[in-house]
Amino acid sequence: MYSKVIVMGRLTADPELRQTPSGASVTSFRVAVSRPFVSKNGERSTDFFGVTAWRSQAEFVVKFFKKGNMILVDGRLESREYVDKNGANQRVVEIVAENISFTGESKQDSSQTPKSEDFVTSDFKELDDEDLPF
Secondary structure, three states: OOOOOOOOOOOEEOOOEEOOOOOOOOEEEEEEEEEEEOOOOOOOOEEEEEEEHHHHHHHHHHHHOOOOOOEEEEEEEEEEEOOOOOOOEEEEEEEEEEEEOOOOOOOOOOHHHHHHHOOOOOOOOOOOHHHHHO
């Protein structure tokens, strides 16, 4: 079984970073994606997709993206159920981000442009020559 989703659209609000009780970074945001066709009356419909990003992906989004920025999200669909404050059962389908990228949009503020040192994370370990496959 396989679930893969790729969406490119604009953030509907500034993403906010939260921490789980165990210290994992997480953010949830919505992406507005225009449909590729125009209706008979000349209007274009838009879909709004909920996205959740974890750990370094969450930190990346919060650091470099703001409301209205174009974003590319590659992830998987997940559904979950919960009981709302009124006691009603609710079901949510959302995208769990696996990769998040810039789109190359030229309107991005130059102060938001990342530098190579911004992408250094502690998730990587140093490799010895013996670890290389060639």
